[in-house]
Amino acid sequence: MRGVNHLTGNDTIGIERRIYWYAGEGSGNRMDRWLGIADASVSVGARELCCTVAADCSFAKAARKLKQVGQIGVSAPRLREMVEREGMQMLQVRRAGTLTPDWKAQDCRGSPGGPSRVLVGGDGVTVPVSTAAEKAKRRAGRKRVRRRGQVRRRVRRHRGAGQGWKEFKIGLFHDAGKEHCYAFATKGNHEEFGRQLRREAAKIHLHKADQKFSVTDGAEWIRRQTRTRLPMPDEMILDFHHFAEHVGQASVACRGPDAAESRNWTVKVLHRAKHEGPRAVLKEIAAARALLPAAAERKALPHLEQYVAKRPEMMDYPRFVRAGLDIGSGPTEAKCKTVPSRLKGSGMRWNLPNAEAMAALARVDQSNMLDDYWSQQRQWVA
Numbered sequence: 001m002r003g004v005n006h007l008t009g010n011d012t013i014g015i016e017r018r019i020y021w022y023a024g025e026g027s028g029n030r031m032d033r034w035l036g037i038a039d040a041s042v043s044v045g046a047r048e049l050c051c052t053v054a055a056d057c058s059f060a061k062a063a064r065k066l067k068q069v070g071q072i073g074v075s076a077p078r079l080r081e082m083v084e085r086e087g088m089q090m091l092q093v094r095r096a097g098t099l100t101p102d103w104k105a106q107d108c109r110g111s112p113g114g115p116s117r118v119l120v121g122g123d124g125v126t127v128p129v130s131t132a133a134e135k136a137k138r139r140a141g142r143k144r145v146r147r148r149g150q151v152r153r154r155v156r157r158h159r160g161a162g163q164g165w166k167e168f169k170i171g172l173f174h175d176a177g178k179e180h181c182y183a184f185a186t187k188g189n190h191e192e193f194g195r196q197l198r199r200e201a202a203k204i205h206l207h208k209a210d211q212k213f214s215v216t217d218g219a220e221w222i223r224r225q226t227r228t229r230l231p232m233p234d235e236m237i238l239d240f241h242h243f244a245e246h247v248g249q250a251s252v253a254c255r256g257p258d259a260a261e262s263r264n265w266t267v268k269v270l271h272r273a274k275h276e277g278p279r280a281v282l283k284e285i286a287a288a289r290a291l292l293p294a295a296a297e298r299k300a301l302p303h304l305e306q307y308v309a310k311r312p313e314m315m316d317y318p319r320f321v322r323a324g325l326d327i328g329s330g331p332t333e334a335k336c337k338t339v340p341s342r343l344k345g346s347g348m349r350w351n352l353p354n355a356e357a358m359a360a361l362a363r364v365d366q367s368n369m370l371d372d373y374w375s376q377q378r379q380w381v382a
Contacts, residue, residue: 042082044377046072054083055361058345087357090364090373094184097203099364099373101182105209108175115210120201120230121172121332122193122214122222125340126165127359130349166352168340168359169193172332173204181331182367185340185359187352194225207231215329217242218311238314239329244270246307253300254292274327278315281308338366 042050049070054062059080066072066079074082093099105118166187174181184200186192206212213235216222226233247269255262265288272280285305292301308315320327342362343355350358364370 044374047082047086047377048374050074050079051083051086051361054079055342055365058348059083083361084354084357087359087361088353091357091360093373093376094360094364099369099376100203101180101367101369102372103180103182104205105207105212106205108180108209110176116208117176117211117213118204118206118209119174119176119326119331120197120206120212120214120226120233121174121329122170122197122216122226123329123332124167124169124219127168127187127340127343127355128164128349129166129352129355164349166355168355170332170340171197171200173201173206174331176326178331183363185356185363187356187359190221190225193221194229197225198229201230213237213325215239215326216332217329218307218314223314235320235325236314237320237325237327238311239333240270240274240317240327241329243273243315246304247273250300250304254288273315274317274321277318278308278312281315338362 049072050062050066053065053069057065058076060076063074063076063079066074090099106116108116108118110117168185168187169190169192170183170185171193172181172183182200182204184196186196188196201207211234212231213233214222214226215237216226216239218238223236226236244266248266251262251266251269255265269281269284272284282305285301285308289301289305317327340359340362343350343358364373
């Protein structure tokens, strides 16, 4: 007989049941599956509630909310362990291809009978992680505790990062109306982002879209991976707001932050970009360089000129607007704020595997796939 305490929907209960073991086959857990505790500790309903509450706040605050709202008594460390384990499970089912969007590229139509149109976005965000020095300090503290005779549970340790942050890369597929959305995140480099971009694009049949284009901040690694990993996009568009930031920074560097000339020149350049295209912008920059002292424009204006000259095909805004295409990457920017927001709370530091697990949880939530995931979990224990 084996007796174990299990966390259920709103309480902890003790269960004793007989476990049989067969040579070559191991033990069976049919009773655990019938009880909905096949992970040997927590029922599916309790796991769902824990993940829902802990996805938006710290584990300590989530533990208090669970006690008040769901009558579930669980400590913050145990809650963290459960939620991170669930995030890792979500990461595994995505990699295995068993959890996919319930829509395809052919469904992304602005009007009945109209062409299907899918937008692709990507960006990088930084997440605070534990450094090697921080881990060494904590391990030294654990050694001092053990010397005093206290027993501490052994935990799996991961190598610390050399810096206090790690860049996560986020990809996004969505339609023009934002009704369909599918996001993914990876802690890998730009090559890993490209590989995942291709795999996730295949899940929504991106190659079958009548129109497919990207709207990004123009980063070189995003442009290169989009070109090489995806079916050739019809258009690659530079986000107009990012371009406006570059223009504003150059104008302030040349004329000062409070100068009326700075604001007027910024408005003029953006107007010409939107209505005349990149050649008009380059002409405006050249005219400004001729009027300003060399010291003022030595770095700012040449940098802006090079930025535009490298991306003329991404800045044909008059043609994009006439075609009814988006010239802003608002959905991608929004996902890049919401997906890592849970990881960037005050004082938070993460092991990379745990950070990736929490990012996977946020990604499933932002892709509107949580209901499908929990349905799969209930079917598995049924």
